[in-house]
Amino acid sequence: MAEPVQASHAHEKHHDEQSFWRKFIFSTDHKVIGVQYSMTGLAFLLFGFALMMLMRWQLAYPGEPIPFVGSLFGDNRAPGGIMLPDFYNELGAMHGTIMVFLGVVPLAVGGFGNFVMPLQLGAPDMAFPRINMLSYWFLFLGGVTMFASFFLPNGAAGNGWTSYSPLADIALNGQSAWLIGMIFLITSSLLGAVNFITTAVQLRAPGLTWMRLPFFCWAQIVTAFLLLLAFPPLEAAGVLQLMDRIANTSFFIPEGLVVGGEVLERSGGGSPLLWQHLFWFLAHPEVYVLILPAMGIVAEVIANNSRKPLWGYRSLVYSLVFLGFMSFLVWAHHMFITGMGSVMSTFFQTTTMIISIPSVIILSALFISLWGGSIRFNTPMLFALGFLPMFGIGGLTGLPLGLSAADIPLHDTYYVIGHFHYVVAPGTLFALFAGIYYWFPKVTGRKMNEFLGKLHFWPSFVFMNGVFFPMLIQGLNGVSRRLADGGVTYDFAGDVTGLNVMMSVSAWCLALAQIPFIINFFMSIRNGEKAGRNPWNSTTLEWLAPSPAPHGNFDQPIVVKRGPYEYSVPGSDQDFVPQADLVKT
């Protein structure tokens, strides 16, 4: 009798003592993978931000040598430290690509989704742990490909993150590397999406019905469906554009082109607009991939720190699902000025106005959730609260762009840049910071420092607006995006190009404002205030697991008995009632 017991004990011990590689590098534990995704995402966010800071020098002081680092870029990019337009375009295209596909998505979906969702579901891990690992390593390959493309002889891709054909088909820069990188990144997202959906369907703890699911999980599920259904067309389009580049096909190239005085030797017959349709069929849902997880995080943090249930949970969920569905029907509002007839434009601007309604409902419900609360202003809450008005500006400035007639003067101006940066920078990024401060104790067992957190939030809030609000003004004045001199070539832009100095200084100050975060992040891993299982007195399941949560997550059976936000329940002796009862503490 003693033998098998010992054997099983030995087996358990073996299980605990995984090698370093198995535990931290090629791990199948959703939490380790979540941390890998998060760290990769944060590193790329910083890198993408650095690219933008270089661009902001050129915009503020066009034609003047870049200080300090100008000599690093060589004569091909910046002779005498002065940025060439090709270098500017390279920075622009790669800033967008990196921020979207290697910064926000890995952090918001790969990072938070992987780490938090199985815990909130009461699951021991994701449904397919090895596919989970594979999806991270595809992301890693995509990241390496994108990063390495900067060292190609003609630099990285420089045709905008949208890579419109035929420019991207004939460009001499690293567009092929961009496409190969994108194919890796898309594969990563597809594998992740399948895993997320299966996990949510199959691995919910007993009693965790759909209407007891935390809003964050709903956001991740809808996001996973968007990735699963929207990315394949872009993967196909990426392969076609790659064929145009390396096999001289003409999927996106019409006949009779003359480039630089030479007739382009192609059979022709392709359509440049086909690329745009395939691209935006992904890239509009992608916008919701960037924002829905952020809304999920904000909802969790607001419920927790207002100490009351979310207002209108059901309408939040229905709005979210409707938003996800509608996001497949609005893509061509990015293409109003490609020569669209009135039937198409009527359809797409109507769907665009319709999709604004669930967004208004979600944001209004989050505002209203605060009413009657007992609001704690800790760092996660400050970032979550900061998200609300910033996303409000981002969403509202989408309206004139979504109406085709108003879009005529505003299309491809800085108004667009201001609009979507309000959505993803002080919007999504603030939500991601809220999430980092909020779930840090679950990852490390320690809280981050509150003082440094506030020193991170307030300057970030001020300087984010300093960067992005003037963009709306420039856009109304007609200044186009993607101009390597910030628009000073044009007289009509003359009045407002002066704002570029203030915006650039704000951007650099915004970088300084991230220093407290970086110090706080690394310092708190070892020296932060120790956190127990549930430092925020929260209700959702992840807070029933030990901090940090071990392999397999929970040290007790989880049976869910109630909804996700049972805060300040009348008659209860404490102001929160967790979804499942805690057996051990």
Place this chain on the structure above:
Amino acid sequence: MMDAMFPAAASEHAGRIDQMIDVVHYLMFAVFIAWGAFFVYVLMRFRARRNPKAHYVGVKSKASTYGEVAVAVVEGVLLLGFSIPIWAERVDQVPSESDSTVVRVVAQQFAWNVWYPGADGEFGAADVSLVDEATNPIGLDRDDPAGADDIWTVNQLHVPVHKATIVHLSSKDVIHSFNLPNMRIKQDAIPGISIPVWFEPNKTTAEIREATGNPDYVYEIACAQLCGNSHYSMRGFLTVHTEEEYQAWLDEEASYLTGGGEDDFFN
């Protein structure tokens, strides 16, 4: 209200687009102020120190639903009253060519080739094999009878005032975007497709100079779609003349053809 920021308007339809952008922004301000006022009040009134015990239920009123319905109604008005009819006028109600000034604009990296049909009112044939960047960027066939009197310029679009101008827009290489900020016109130039875009200028260059008090004011043509490394400097000029001035300009351009000289594309 907002139009203080826009480039000076100089076409018949510009006022309606500007008015529409104003109305959208009124809606945006109204929603933002409603959210913002509520937000600030709630943060002060329900902070933990002032309200140590939260209410489980919170708001019972349906006011937000009425707000959301109001937003939907205003959006409906914007669609049906402004955007859809203005768009229909732009793309479905192109005036007849006989009553309009008709030109072709062929975009390329990094210039706008403007092509006039000449006195016969007919565009000549063109072929990519005839393209010579210095002497014939549009590949015009001068041996075609219709093409003998055609006029082309680079980065110079001249049109008469108070008469519709129809631009047949195309591109030789990549996608560009033909942006006339003062005319509230923006249209992508897509290789392989010719797309008509039209506007009716209502202020001559001389009049806009007087109106803005700037004797050097010019109507600019800007490229609004990333088209390569010199995209930022792909600048052209639109000159709006009186009918007589316009005829004089056309005659002058035509005289360069018969005078045996080169086309004067830097006039």
